[in-house]
Amino acid sequence: MTAFVPLSDAFAADPYPSYAALREQEGLHYYKDFDVWLVSRFAEVQAIAMDKRLVRSLDGLVPPDEIAAQKRAGNWHDMPHHARFVQFSMLDSDGPVHDRLRAQVFKLFTPVMVDGLRSSIEATIDRLMDELADRREVDFIEDLAARVPGHIIGRLLGVPDQDCPKLRRWSEDIVQYFDIDRSDARKALAEAATTEFYDYLCRLKAEKRRQPQPDLISALIAAEQAGHLTEDEFISTCMLILMAGHGSTIDVLGSGLHALLRFPDQMARLRAEPGLIRTAVPEMFRFESPLPFFHRYATAETMIAGHTFPRGTKFGLLYGAANRDPAQFDQPDRFEVGRHPNRHLAFGGGAHFCLGNHLARLDMEVIFSSLLRRFPRIELVEPPIYKRGLSVRGPKSLRIAVAGL
Numbered sequence: 001m002t003a004f005v006p007l008s009d010a011f012a013a014d015p016y017p018s019y020a021a022l023r024e025q026e027g028l029h030y031y032k033d034f035d036v037w038l039v040s041r042f043a044e045v046q047a048i049a050m051d052k053r054l055v056r057s058l059d060g061l062v063p064p065d066e067i068a069a070q071k072r073a074g075n076w077h078d079m080p081h082h083a084r085f086v087q088f089s090m091l092d093s094d095g096p097v098h099d100r101l102r103a104q105v106f107k108l109f110t111p112v113m114v115d116g117l118r119s120s121i122e123a124t125i126d127r128l129m130d131e132l133a134d135r136r137e138v139d140f141i142e143d144l145a146a147r148v149p150g151h152i153i154g155r156l157l158g159v160p161d162q163d164c165p166k167l168r169r170w171s172e173d174i175v176q177y178f179d180i181d182r183s184d185a186r187k188a189l190a191e192a193a194t195t196e197f198y199d200y201l202c203r204l205k206a207e208k209r210r211q212p213q214p215d216l217i218s219a220l221i222a223a224e225q226a227g228h229l230t231e232d233e234f235i236s237t238c239m240l241i242l243m244a245g246h247g248s249t250i251d252v253l254g255s256g257l258h259a260l261l262r263f264p265d266q267m268a269r270l271r272a273e274p275g276l277i278r279t280a281v282p283e284m285f286r287f288e289s290p291l292p293f294f295h296r297y298a299t300a301e302t303m304i305a306g307h308t309f310p311r312g313t314k315f316g317l318l319y320g321a322a323n324r325d326p327a328q329f330d331q332p333d334r335f336e337v338g339r340h341p342n343r344h345l346a347f348g349g350g351a352h353f354c355l356g357n358h359l360a361r362l363d364m365e366v367i368f369s370s371l372l373r374r375f376p377r378i379e380l381v382e383p384p385i386y387k388r389g390l391s392v393r394g395p396k397s398l399r400i401a402v403a404g405l
Ligand code: HEM
Pocket: 049, 056, 090, 091, 092, 102, 153, 240, 241, 242, 244, 245, 246, 248, 249, 250, 252, 289, 290, 291, 294, 295, 319, 345, 346, 347, 348, 349, 351, 352, 353, 354, 355, 356, 357, 359, 360
């Protein structure tokens, strides 16, 4: 097989030929740079995600000094706040700890609860669309997509509107450090953002303790007071919710619009049948999964695709590759707004299945419905450049020419 180089510009431009080659090679590939076995076929990726014997955290699997050595090797050490609140979270815990943390916020993410945010999401989008109405050309990422999720997640958490722009900077500075560039400069930014966010959450918590509101922070305060989570877990849960949902929503908004522009027949179909937004949005997640790679460790000897792997093996679940597997999806490289059924893995599966999936879908439905209604003409000004890396997928910018009603 041709070399698998996920940090290259060619992979950023189009990772799907590389994913197809991986799937054809028994769907398994050892990627030395990350010391990980990449799994690319839908059936195996789904099976691993659903299997509780495959976990997110190395705790208990290898001795603590080995974990510390691995952190040093990844320049993931000497970051006191980052270590306390970002490196530990619900997402990186397993078993009873994970179940306890997830239970504290689960009920706030149900479809009914999320639908309660609809009118506030619509108002935010309407205001942003009004600002675009007189423009001929916009960068869809900077002028619209990047301005949405910070506000929505801020509302959910209970952050006052005027503070929401800060959430965006904190989230970007923290999340960028998960990716390719692990320089000391980026490390300092990630630690500083974690510290500022921590201080901010402590102040907000003190206010909400005096005056509880119907929001996530107040619910978590009550859970902490009832002894269901510790002070550090309170902070790490708030941070995770912001980080998990911020960049991913921006990325899929960009790639979703780019898909509509690359498949004009599908854009025309969605304009003609607006009700198809319910299937178009899941298709955007399948077609360009914004978080294409997550890891698991084997807690016992594990058999994958006929091969046996020892306890402690690290697997990379390529959700982005699984979602283009022809064994699961008819014509997987075709973007079909009416695709149904569409059981994609963009939100993972099993114990860590994305908590924010209803919210992410609602944001997308509101934005795309409004965009298509308000702008009868939307054209690409230049082909977008996609971000480099294995863990994220989305355009850096998306310049479009628009004409309103
Ligand atoms: C917009 C696109 C989004 C995508 C593609 C996405 C994808 C994912 C995936 C794949 C996982 C599972 C990780 C794994 O398998 O190890 C996950 C977990 C999670 N997501 Fe999302 N997510 C999105 C948006 C959101 C939003 C908006 C929120 C919250 C506001 C959110 C909150 C979470 C949380 C808290 C977890 C951890 C759940 C756990 O460990 O039990 N996500 N997400």
